[in-house]
Amino acid sequence: QKPVDCAEIFENGFRKSGIYQVYPKSKNIGCSSFKVYCDKETDGGGWSVIQRRGDLKRPIDYFYKTWKQFKEGFGSLRRDFWLGNDFIHALTFQKRYSARFDLVTDNETAHAHYNYFWIE
Numbered sequence: 001q002k003p004v005d006c007a008e009i010f011e012n013g014f015r016k017s018g019i020y021q022v023y024p025k026s027k028n029i030g031c032s033s034f035k036v037y038c039d040k041e042t043d044g045g046g047w048s049v050i051q052r053r054g055d056l057k058r059p060i061d062y063f064y065k066t067w068k069q070f071k072e073g074f075g076s077l078r079r080d081f082w083l084g085n086d087f088i089h090a091l092t093f094q095k096r097y098s099a100r101f102d103l104v105t106d107n108e109t110a111h112a113h114y115n116y117f118w119i120e
Helices: 006-011 067-072 085-092
Strands: 018-022 034-039 047-049 099-104 109-114
Touching (some): 006 018, 006 047, 034 085, 067 085
Antiparallel strands (some): 018 034, 099 109
16 A cells, blocks of 8 residues: 555654655645655654755745745755645645654754644
8 A cells, every 4th residue: 555644654664764755645736646755763753744944044945935836845855845735735634643843953952743733
């Protein structure tokens, strides 16, 4: 069976963080599958990463985007990216999801955990 998210990939024995193909049940995104970065290490593993951002060297790369760009996603899954509202909706529409947001500065780290997370 094809995995619907990173949690299923993790449950199927793939334990290395990286880019994987997922096949969400929601087909409202114009495709039957897409690639997502899976975090297999943080807080037990199995996380589908929806955003990764590094230093704000070029704010235009992060903040000055159109609605279409946020809808479809931008960046590179290998570096900094926003997965895209359509893809996040496809993932979070299938079942109940939680979200973890990690914040890192030069000398501090923090995270916030939300029991319910989705995009309608």
